[in-house]
Amino acid sequence: MLTFAQILFSASAIFCLLILVLLALSKRKSITVTLLVVAGLFLAAASFYAFSEYSAYQNRKERYAIQEMSVLETPDDNGPTEKELNAFIYFQEYRNVLHGYEAFLLNMGANALDVVSYKNTIRDEIMARLESQEYGETYWNTVLNITFEYDWNTKDFHRSNYGALYVVPAVYEYDDFDGNYGDLNDTENYAFFERMSQLLYIGQKIKSFDRSAENIGKLWNHNKSYIYTFFSKKKYDQLCKQVVDDLIEVHDTITATPNYMEFYRMYDVSDEVFLDFPSLEYTRSFEYSWPFSFWDRRFTENNAAEVYGILKEVQNHYKD
Incomplete structure (x- = not known):
């Protein structure tokens, strides 16, 4: 895009050229010469203006280039002030x-x-x-x-x-x-x-x-290696053996008793007669009544056979 100085210079040059053509063709030379002098002065003024603008542009270009180099290349000798460092330390804390x-x-x-x-x-x-x-x-x-x-x-x-x-x-x-x-x-x-x-x-x-028989079986089969790794024979005997043996023994006794399924469908641990089955003397022979309620829940959830099979597998795994 042309600047104003360039437009002004171009217009004055064209004007002078037109006056020269008129001077060559016109018979009234005095008027044409006068116009030519005026056009020449205008051209000189336009040329001076254009030159001034160009010089100013070059000076600005040189000055801003130096400033830009100064920003990029001149290191900050002073570094951050003490106030700035204190503010940064506070932010970090x-x-x-x-x-x-x-x-x-x-x-x-x-x-x-x-x-x-x-x-x-x-x-x-x-x-x-x-x-x-x-x-x-x-x-x-x-x-x-x-x-x-x-x-x-x-x-x-x-x-x-x-x-x-x-x-x-x-x-x-x-x-x-x-x-x-x-x-x-x-x-x-x-x-x-x-x-x-x-x-x-x-x-x-x-x-x-999810205590469905299928899900319990999947959980055990996918994870029993971790269980056996965690429980050494010594650790198993110390931490788990009594509960596993009691659960298996109670299950075997209960399931050998006639009508056990009907009894557990009718009663649960909240009923007074619950621990009378299969006999009061038998349930009192255990320090804890929990194995009896455990199998009541397994019968209700229809997963007793799966759980019993897992307990027998564990018991056999740790036998002497």
Whole structure:
């Protein structure tokens, strides 16, 4: 695109050319010469203006090129000021304080109208992490260590046999974790909070598990290698043997009793006569009545044969 100076110079040059043509053709030379002088002066003025604009453009170009090189190549000898460094350090410290709260803050932003608890958010993350490990070796090691309460300091288990069964609550409740668990930045507080979250997951998993005979069989066949790996013969005898032996013995006695299916269809553990079957003396010979209610639930769920087969397999695997 032409500049104003270029347009002005071009117009004056064309005007002079036209005057020259008129001078050659016209008979009134004096008027034509006068016009030619005027056109020449105009051309000279336009030329001077165009030259001035061009010179100014070159100066601007050179000046901005130098400034641009200065920005790109000249180092900042002074560096950041002390005030800027202090502000950066404060930002770093503040970010470190918030480390680990990202999920909670994002949840707060996405659910501004909901009542959100930081502890409940962390609880859900712990449970989701355990769920994401299903059903690998790490998963089973974690679940079984929690169930039998393994102590990493003493290298011992604090729950065994029937004691381990109380890990599962009789009634599952998805409680909020808004209680006073202390500062979760403290290692001991967090370890306790994590264990409570994992116990909540185990309770939820057991209560929601599909206990059809087919699903129980698939779960056992796909995971029994992990179970046998976790339980050595010594560990099995210490932690599980009594419960497994009791369950098999009670099942064999009950199923050998006539009309056992009719009895369990009519009664359950809430009825007074429940522990009279097959006889009061027999049920009292066991320290715990749980094996009887266990088989009542298995008969109701139609998975007793599958569960009994798994228990017999386990018992035979650990026989001397």
